[in-house]
Amino acid sequence: DSGVTQTPKHLITATGQRVTLRCSPRSGDLSVYWYQQSLDQGLQFLIQYYNGEERAKGNILERFSAQQFPDLHSELNLSSLELGDSALYFCASSESLSSGNTIYFGEGSWLTVV
Amino acid sequence: AQSVTQLGSHVSVSEGALVLLRCNYSSSVPPYLFWYVQYPNQGLQLLLKYTTGATLVKGINGFEAEFKKSETSFHLTKPSAHMSDAAEYFCAASGTASKLTFGTGTRLQVTL
Numbered sequence: 542d543s544g545v546t547q548t549p550k551h552l553i554t555a556t557g558q559r560v561t562l563r564c565s566p567r568s569g570d571l572s573v574y575w576y577q578q579s580l581d582q583g584l585q586f587l588i589q590y591y592n593g594e595e596r597a598k599g600n601i602l603e604r605f606s607a608q609q610f611p612d613l614h615s616e617l618n619l620s621s622l623e624l625g626d627s628a629l630y631f632c633a634s635s636e637s638l639s640s641g642n643t644i645y646f647g648e649g650s651w652l653t654v655v
Numbered sequence: 656a657q658s659v660t661q662l663g664s665h666v667s668v669s670e671g672a673l674v675l676l677r678c679n680y681s682s683s684v685p686p687y688l689f690w691y692v693q694y695p696n697q698g699l700q701l702l703l704k705y706t707t708g709a710t711l712v713k714g715i716n717g718f719e720a721e722f723k724k725s726e727t728s729f730h731l732t733k734p735s736a737h738m739s740d741a742a743e744y745f746c747a748a749s750g751t752a753s754k755l756t757f758g759t760g761t762r763l764q765v766t767l
Contacts, residue, residue, distance in 0.1 A: 543698060545698075572753065574754060583757065583758075583759045583760065584745065584757040584760070586754050586756070589753070589754050597754050599754070631699065633699075635753060637753075638753050639753060640687050640749045640750060640753050641704070641706035641707075643701055643704060644701075644753070644755055645701070646691075646698040646699040646700075647698050648697055648698040
């Protein structure tokens with residue numbers, strides 16, 4: 542158990558819909574990351590927050606947004622869903638912004654768009 | 656920009672045989688390097704990481720990796736494979752920013 546909690550574990554929704562994925566980082570970790578894992582794209586970095594502020598952005602679509610709340614939990618919002626958005630979405634956390642920090646991953650949220 | 660290349664999307668070894676999973680990185684600055692393992696229907700678990708210091712890094716479950724700057728490599732090895740090692744393995748790097756750049760992964764199959 543990494544200490545990173547993600548909900549829901551599985552989600553099936555229709556095209557055009559909107560979903561929210563939730564993440565609670567490890568106790569004490571200030572940095573939260575979101576990654577997308579799909580068969581064709583592999584593991585792609587989406588976005589990073591540190592203590593409530595956005596710190597880095599990767600291959601995140603404009604239809605997707607995220608935020609980190611004062612209690613440090615984070616949410617990833619996916620809207621106008623398309624079939625190609627079906628993937629495993631990971632949340633991860635680390636203590637700080639240091640590059641050598643270990644990043645701990647949750648078990649992921651499986652999103653299926655039908 | 657960093658990139659990580661894992662040679663071989665699938666590797667099959669016999670139980671008890673040496674495991675060698677290859678990883679090369681491309682970076683303008685010395686990166687921090689990581690190996691993660693993903694078991695079916697689970698998240699990513701850190702096996703080991705290289706930050707500074709000793710270039711031979713020992714991790715969990717008997718795995719180790721050696722950082723070779725001259726070869727820009729960070730190959731993962733285990734002397735004797737076990738059936739429970741069957742999983743997907745990801746090499747990753749981070750540079751000046753803490754986010755990880757992952758390779759495409761290598762699926763390890765262990766046969767009897």
